[in-house]
Amino acid sequence: MVADQLMDIKQFKKTLDPLIQSFLDKKIKSLSLIGDKQALGYLNYLKLFLMEGKRIRAYLAYLTYKAYGGKKNNEVLELLVFIELLHAFLLIHDDIMDKADMRHGIKTAHRFVEDKVNNIKGIDANHFGISQAILLGDYLFAWVYEILDNNTSFDEVALKKVKLLLSTIMDEVILGQMLDLNTTLYEKVSWEEILKKIILKSAYYSFVRPMQIGAYLSGKKFDEKFFEDFGKHLGIAFQTQDDLLDIEFDESETHKSSFNDVTQRQQTFFTYFIFNKGTVRQKSLFSKYFGKHLSSFDKKILRKMFEESGAIDAGRKLIEENFSLAKKLIKSSDLEEEYKKKFLELVALIAQRQN
Amino acid sequence: MVADQLMDIKQFKKTLDPLIQSFLDKKIKSLSLIGDKQALGYLNYLKLFLMEGKRIRAYLAYLTYKAYGGKKNNEVLELLVFIELLHAFLLIHDDIMDKADMRHGIKTAHRFVEDKVNNIKGIDANHFGISQAILLGDYLFAWVYEILDNNTSFDEVALKKVKLLLSTIMDEVILGQMLDLNTTLYEKVSWEEILKKIILKSAYYSFVRPMQIGAYLSGKKFDEKFFEDFGKHLGIAFQTQDDLLDIEFDESETHKSSFNDVTQRQQTFFTYFIFNKGTVRQKSLFSKYFGKHLSSFDKKILRKMFEESGAIDAGRKLIEENFSLAKKLIKSSDLEEEYKKKFLELVALIAQRQN
Numbered sequence: 001m002v003a004d005q006l007m008d009i010k011q012f013k014k015t016l017d018p019l020i021q022s023f024l025d026k027k028i029k030s031l032s033l034i035g036d037k038q039a040l041g042y043l044n045y046l047k048l049f050l051m052e053g054k055r056i057r058a059y060l061a062y063l064t065y066k067a068y069g070g071k072k073n074n075e076v077l078e079l080l081v082f083i084e085l086l087h088a089f090l091l092i093h094d095d096i097m098d099k100a101d102m103r104h105g106i107k108t109a110h111r112f113v114e115d116k117v118n119n120i121k122g123i124d125a126n127h128f129g130i131s132q133a134i135l136l137g138d139y140l141f142a143w144v145y146e147i148l149d150n151n152t153s154f155d156e157v158a159l160k161k162v163k164l165l166l167s168t169i170m171d172e173v174i175l176g177q178m179l180d181l182n183t184t185l186y187e188k189v190s191w192e193e194i195l196k197k198i199i200l201k202s203a204y205y206s207f208v209r210p211m212q213i214g215a216y217l218s219g220k221k222f223d224e225k226f227f228e229d230f231g232k233h234l235g236i237a238f239q240t241q242d243d244l245l246d247i248e249f250d251e252s253e254t255h256k257s258s259f260n261d262v263t264q265r266q267q268t269f270f271t272y273f274i275f276n277k278g279t280v281r282q283k284s285l286f287s288k289y290f291g292k293h294l295s296s297f298d299k300k301i302l303r304k305m306f307e308e309s310g311a312i313d314a315g316r317k318l319i320e321e322n323f324s325l326a327k328k329l330i331k332s333s334d335l336e337e338e339y340k341k342k343f344l345e346l347v348a349l350i351a352q353r354q355n
Numbered sequence: 356m357v358a359d360q361l362m363d364i365k366q367f368k369k370t371l372d373p374l375i376q377s378f379l380d381k382k383i384k385s386l387s388l389i390g391d392k393q394a395l396g397y398l399n400y401l402k403l404f405l406m407e408g409k410r411i412r413a414y415l416a417y418l419t420y421k422a423y424g425g426k427k428n429n430e431v432l433e434l435l436v437f438i439e440l441l442h443a444f445l446l447i448h449d450d451i452m453d454k455a456d457m458r459h460g461i462k463t464a465h466r467f468v469e470d471k472v473n474n475i476k477g478i479d480a481n482h483f484g485i486s487q488a489i490l491l492g493d494y495l496f497a498w499v500y501e502i503l504d505n506n507t508s509f510d511e512v513a514l515k516k517v518k519l520l521l522s523t524i525m526d527e528v529i530l531g532q533m534l535d536l537n538t539t540l541y542e543k544v545s546w547e548e549i550l551k552k553i554i555l556k557s558a559y560y561s562f563v564r565p566m567q568i569g570a571y572l573s574g575k576k577f578d579e580k581f582f583e584d585f586g587k588h589l590g591i592a593f594q595t596q597d598d599l600l601d602i603e604f605d606e607s608e609t610h611k612s613s614f615n616d617v618t619q620r621q622q623t624f625f626t627y628f629i630f631n632k633g634t635v636r637q638k639s640l641f642s643k644y645f646g647k648h649l650s651s652f653d654k655k656i657l658r659k660m661f662e663e664s665g666a667i668d669a670g671r672k673l674i675e676e677n678f679s680l681a682k683k684l685i686k687s688s689d690l691e692e693e694y695k696k697k698f699l700e701l702v703a704l705i706a707q708r709q710n
Contacts, residue, residue, distance in 0.1 A: 031530055038540075039533045093493065097486035120540055122620070122646040131452035131536055134489060135529050138448065141493070142525035145500050149518045156511075163504045170497035174490050175386055178394045181486055185393075185475055265477070291477040 006066055006342060009349060013055045020050050020081050027143060038116075042132050045112050046140065050088055052104035057210045058083040059346065064214030067339040068222060075153035076217060082147040083210060086166075089140035090173060096130050097181060098264050109133035154217055161216040169209050176200030184265035187290060188275050194267050195236075203235025230329045237322035238350055243268035244315050245353075247306055259299050265291045269318060273311035282309050323351050361421055361697060364704060368410045375405050375436050382498060393471075397487050400467050401495065405443055407459035412565045413438040414701065419569030422694040423577060430508035431572060437502040438565060441521075444495035445528060451485050452536060453619050464488035509572055516571040524564045531555030539620035542645060543630050549622050550591075558590025585684045592677035593705055598623035599670050600708075602661050614654050620646045624673060628666035637664050678706050 007015065024047050033040040058080040065076050094100075095108040102108060107115065114129030148163055179197045183189045208231030215222040246261045247270060261268055274286045282305055289302055306312050330343045362370065379402050388395040413435040420431050449455075450463040457463060462470065469484030503518055534552045538544045563586030570577040601616045602625060616623055629641045637660055644657055661667050685698045 027526075031526060033530075036534060036537065038537045039530065042533065093489055096489065097482075099482070117540060123540060127452075127454070128536065128539075130485070132533065134448055134451065135533050135536075138496070139525070139529050141496060142522065142529070145518070146522040146525075149515070149522065160504070163500070167497065167501040167504065170494070170501075171382075171386060174494050174497070175388075175394065178397065178487065178490050179391060181483065181490075182391065182393045184483075185472060185478060 006338060007062075008342065009054065009056070009059045009346060012059045012062060016055055016058060016077055016080065016084070017051065019077055020084055021047060023081050023085075023143075023147070024050060041116065042113055042136060043139075045109060046088070046136060048106060049092070049103075049109065050084065052106060053084070053087070054349075055084060056346070056350065057087055057206055060207060060210040061214035061217075063339065063342055063346070064211040064222075065218050066214075067335055067343075068215050068218035068220040070214070070218035072153060079147065079151055079154065079217070080213075082144045083213065085140045085147070086144045086169075089137045089144065090177075092133055092137040092140070094177065096133055097177070098260070098266075100260065109136050155219075158217050158219055162213055165209065165212055165216065169205060172200045172209075173205045176205065180266070183267035184291075187287060189267045189272065191272055191276075194269065194272055197267075198236055198239045199232060202239040203232045206238065207231035207234045226329065226333060230326055233322040233326040233329065234347065234350070237319045237326065240269050240315055240319050240322070241351070241353070243270055244312070244319065247303060247312070259294050259302065262289060262302065263291065263293055269315050270306060270311045273314060274305070274309055278305075278309050278311075319351075323347060361693060362417075363697065364409065364411070364414045364701060367414045367417060371410055371413060371432055371435065371439070372406065374432055375439055376402060378436050378440075378498075378502070379405060396471065397468055397491060398494075400464060401443070401491060403461060404447070404458075404464065405439065407461060408439070408442070409704075410439060411701070411705065412442055412561055415562060415565040416569035416572075418694065418697055418701070419566040419577075420573050421569075422690055422698075423570050423573035423575040425569070425573035427508060434502065434506055434509065434572070435568075437499045438568065440495045440502070441499045441524075444492045444499065445532075447488055447492040447495070449532065451488055452532070453615070453621075455615065464491050510574075513572050513574055517568055520564065520567055520571065524560060527555045527564075528560045531560065535621070538622040539646075542642060544622045544627065546627055546631075549624065549627055552622075553591055553594045554587060557594040558587045561593065562586035562589045581684065581688060585681055588677040588681040588684065589702065589705070592674045592681065595624050595670055595674050595677070596706070596708070598625055599667070599674065602658060602667070614649050614657065617644060617657065618646065618648055624670050625661060625666045628669060629660070629664055633660075633664050633666075678702060 024043075028040070028043045028047075031039075031043070033043070061080055061083055062076060070076060091103060092109045095103055096110050100108050101111050106112075110126075110129040110133035112129070113132040114125045117123050117128050118125045144166070145163075148159060148166070151159060176197050176199075179193065180201065183193055183197065208227050211227045211231065212222075212224070215227075243261060243266075246258055246268075249258050260266075261271070271286075271290070274282055278286065285305060286302070289298060292298075294302070327344060327347055330340055330347070333340070335343065379398075383395070383398045383402075386394075386398070388398070416435055416438055417431060425431060446458060447464045450458055451465050455463050456466050461467075465481075465484040465488035467484070468487040469480045472478050472483050473480045499521070500518075503514060503521070506514055531552050531554075534548065535556065538548055538552065563582050566582045566586065567577075567579070570582075598616060598621075601613055601623075604613050615621075616626070626641075626645070629637055633641065640660060641657070644653060647653075649657070682699060682702055685695055685702070688695070690698065
């Protein structure tokens with residue numbers, strides 16, 4: 001099934017995705033939904049949703065597993081399906097909270113269901129969509145544990161460590177999302193608060209913890225400090241870049257709807273910059289738009305303001321610095337050359353993304 | 356901490372509840388929320404929420420554990436905290452879907468949060484409440500697994516069986532809720548569909564599975580058929596009684612808001628009866644009210660219609676028959692007298708409840 005050589009992220013996705021699909025097929029079949037076409041339709045949406053995404057988190061766990069001497073090439077892939085189900089669960093619930101319509105070029109779960117029932121009289125279709133999407137997320141979350149609890153390829157000690165780490169991950173990522181929502185309540189939020197949610201939701205969740213999972217599965221000792229430092233720099237760069245893309249890109253150029261952060265009152269490096277370092281005029285202008293639906297004209301004005309205030313330049317600098325520090329850490333690490341190369345390729349891939 | 360004698364459900368709640376509270380205290384403390392009063396406020400709501408409830412599911416697991424010779428009196432209580440966290444998780448997510456305002460006399464999670472932010476300008480307070488309540492539920496769900504994965508009092512084989520059973524429980528209860536929501540889409544739904552969701556959400560989730568958990572923890576072999584038959588009868592009686600209470604009681608008499616099922620288009624034995632066995636006049640009258648907010652006057656008319664149609668009598672008969680069959684199964688089982696007595700007391704307690 002899997003080649004023994006070290007895969008790059010594209011080969012990895014090609015190899016992992018059929019395992020994800022086959023897990024979902026098996027699950028959906030076992031739920032014996034014969035006769036309930038509706039529920040079957042929602043569950044099949046999960047298959048569609050899980051075709052998308054780059055598999056960055058699972059790949060990072062895989063790369064670390066291999067870098068630390070892990071040899072179970074097929075088995076580790078079977079297991080790492082759980083990371084992508086976890087990620088899909090979190091995205092589906094987050095998309096409800098962010099009122100997002102699209103993700104990776106397809107409808108978000110709640111919109112998908114909403115559109116299915118939109119024409120039924122007497123139904124609150126939006127609420128119905130949210131309700132079923134909550135359940136789809138809950139299903140994925142339950143399956144994460146099912147995969148871990150059913151695994152027999154890895155020894156109990158390693159699996160136990162991964163499960164306890166998963167508890168930590170959940171504590172962190174849910175807290176990160178709670179804080180994220182809380183920062184939408186007010187206009188002026190401290191950089192510490194914004195940074196805390198970035199560290200929890202992006203640095204630890206997306207980078208530090210997946211590396212630890214890979215290392216635990218390999219059974220080898222690892223330098224936690226190295227993972228944390230690398231993950232923090234990569235996380236800050238990754239998240240700030242994501243927030244920059246939200247400002248810079250049009251719906252016509254990317255599948256993401258732009259300025260969603262402003263409409264949803266999301267606090268980012270850029271909103272922080274305006275509310276704290278903007279001129280009086282910029283602050284009051286931005287206040288007017290914060291939390292509102294924006295026309296193309298509004299967006300043009302806002303984009304100009306972000307440019308002129310220096311927020312974009314400062315953000316770009318923050319992104320570049322942190323990518324560069326992450327790369328430096330890899331180069332000076334005691335990873336073997338082959339792995340250094342793959343880690344650097346991954347950083348480069350993340351740095352190049354346009355959506 | 357715990358007396359060695361067999362507890363009734365009241366003693367059980369008194370003994371279990373401090374363990375639940377102390378688990379939550381420990382967790383909330385470990386999240387180090389210093390400086391985030393808001394998130395701390397939401398998490399403290401969980402402590403309030405988890406003071407309520409009768410502990411029927413955990414008690415049933417305890418009773419079965421003891422009946423099958425389990426001797427770890429303190430340890431089993433520590434572990435069974437997970438059943439009540441699981442239940443609270445499901446209630447919090449269900450209450451979002453049902454747009455419920457109150458539960459056990461306190462605000463539901465989403466309303467609690469909504470009311471905290473209601474006065475903040477520019478915020479969709481309802482959506483914010485839903486978002487934080489999704490996260491509170493997700494937290495509880497993660498902690499369910501944390502409790503199971505951290506347990507060292509029970510042997511690995513028993514714990515593994517409980518964890519795999521938990522996968523089954525999740526598959527069943529989420530499917531039950533999906534079907535439940537789907538039956539709100541249409542007026543005419545078959546009795547098979549309604550019964551299927553009752554079996555999944557009430558019989559298996561509330562009765563059959565908790566008994567299996569207790570039996571697995573005891574390590575003794577058990578008669579699965581006995582659990583299933585008992586649980587099904589108890590589940591049908593329990594759910595139909597719950598649905599009857601929704602029709603019969605006023606807000607003034609109980610903490611539950613009456614006719615919530617009708618307003619939320621919930622399909623029950625009683626709605627099935629009207630839509631399928633009602634007169635033409637009753638059907639068209641009920642159609643008019645189905646899915647609507649109801650005035651006291653509307654409720655009076657509906658209550659009269661439920662009486663006159665024979666739905667109430669038929670429902671009462673269904674409830675009594677199933678309680679009686681459940682009791683019969685206990686009496687003719689090979690449980691020891693002491694346990695038979697406690698199981699029958701539990702059935703009686705459930706049969707007597709008024710809210």
